[in-house]
Amino acid sequence: MGDYEFHWIIVYRALPQMLKGAFVTLHVSVFAMFLGIIIAVFLALGKMSGTKILNIISNSWIEIARNTPALFQMYMAYFGLGAFGIHLGPYKAVLSALVFINAGYLAETFRGGFQSIPATQLIASRSLGMTSIKAYRYILLPQMFRRVYYPMTNQFVWSILMSSLGILVGMNELSGETQRLQSLSFRTLEFFIVAAFLYYVITKFVLYIADLISQRVFKGDI
Amino acid sequence: MGSSLFTPLSLNDAGFILTGVLNTVYISVVAISVGSVLGLIVGFIRSISKNYINFIFGAFLDILRTVPLIIQLILFSTYVGVLGYPLDPFVSGSIILSLYTMAFMSEVFRGGFDSVPNSMRIASRSLGIGYWQTIRYIVFPIGIRTVFPSWLGVALSVIKDSALVSVIGYMELLRTSELLITRSQQPLEILIGVGIFYFIISYPLSLSGRHIERKMAI
Numbered sequence: 001m002g003d004y005e006f007h008w009i010i011v012y013r014a015l016p017q018m019l020k021g022a023f024v025t026l027h028v029s030v031f032a033m034f035l036g037i038i039i040a041v042f043l044a045l046g047k048m049s050g051t052k053i054l055n056i057i058s059n060s061w062i063e064i065a066r067n068t069p070a071l072f073q074m075y076m077a078y079f080g081l082g083a084f085g086i087h088l089g090p091y092k093a094v095l096s097a098l099v100f101i102n103a104g105y106l107a108e109t110f111r112g113g114f115q116s117i118p119a120t121q122l123i124a125s126r127s128l129g130m131t132s133i134k135a136y137r138y139i140l141l142p143q144m145f146r147r148v149y150y151p152m153t154n155q156f157v158w159s160i161l162m163s164s165l166g167i168l169v170g171m172n173e174l175s176g177e178t179q180r181l182q183s184l185s186f187r188t189l190e191f192f193i194v195a196a197f198l199y200y201v202i203t204k205f206v207l208y209i210a211d212l213i214s215q216r217v218f219k220g221d222i
Numbered sequence: 223m224g225s226s227l228f229t230p231l232s233l234n235d236a237g238f239i240l241t242g243v244l245n246t247v248y249i250s251v252v253a254i255s256v257g258s259v260l261g262l263i264v265g266f267i268r269s270i271s272k273n274y275i276n277f278i279f280g281a282f283l284d285i286l287r288t289v290p291l292i293i294q295l296i297l298f299s300t301y302v303g304v305l306g307y308p309l310d311p312f313v314s315g316s317i318i319l320s321l322y323t324m325a326f327m328s329e330v331f332r333g334g335f336d337s338v339p340n341s342m343r344i345a346s347r348s349l350g351i352g353y354w355q356t357i358r359y360i361v362f363p364i365g366i367r368t369v370f371p372s373w374l375g376v377a378l379s380v381i382k383d384s385a386l387v388s389v390i391g392y393m394e395l396l397r398t399s400e401l402l403i404t405r406s407q408q409p410l411e412i413l414i415g416v417g418i419f420y421f422i423i424s425y426p427l428s429l430s431g432r433h434i435e436r437k438m439a440i
Binding site: 004064067068069070071072075076079080157162165167168188189192193195199203204 | 294385
């Protein structure tokens, strides 16, 4: 252990602020997930549709999101958009980067989910007089969400972990807050050990909640 | 007037960006190869071993997977500093990135080994093939072949995650571009160039992965 002395009392005193940071982390990832899911449904539909312009838009969104680093997207949102006169604060920059990536990854997952539903179901519901929107709302979307539920929880965990990149743009989520607090006392090791522990707890908690929801809503069958 | 404050981009910067490119490629190759070998070993151990060994490995791998990479990097580099043996950013970066890769690769390979039917092992043993020979000639080739697309997926995500090593001061692509942005104040041009670089590495690989997956599915 060398001659390093741990000073946990400093971390203990700063714990309320760190928990506040953890709340911001959870908050930004829930929000990013929610917006990401909505956009991803449209991207998946756009990718499967026959219209060429929709195809191009959703394909390029999906491929850019999947093939460039998350840190790059975050820099793009924080520094790059300034060239267009859009100046986002740290929270909005992290949020928009996460939404962009979540939408790209989830769109591909959702497309798989849609394609696993037999095409005859849409035809049958249309022939029963449902409008296309109703058919998606009552027949296809519920089945699709059930099938992609576990990939979706993985994506959610991933987006919690990736929100830690907020440290690089000075956001006040768990990592950024930890960075700020440790710079006051230079107790880097203690602060980041606690941060790592909090991330572990948050992730396990989210997975547990996701499991509970799946048991309640899907009654056990995937 | 403002332009005199910042030096615009020039041809000299190409060399600087190129070192970033090479460093990114370098650390990704190291992390993927070391991580794959370790992941293969751990995955094999996890697929053959009893519950309690699995539990210990599982807990360790769980920590590597549920703590953000950025926190792991900061923790590790401060920890070795505290111990009195500060490491080069490249060394500590590749250690953590390799372990992180291992955590994902081991699950991938474990799935592959578990997918080899037990009856195949029994059949080969009954033909007089030894235990290790069965592993070497039956289980490994079949198991590794089936998980190749997932392996490629993890490798691609490691290339992208290698950008995070910049937080401990390693001069990879994104860090060099960040320094250039600070100097020249031309974020859009530089970032688009960086994005294109990552895209041309990652996109062909992901396309070929999907192609192989489709070919093997039939």
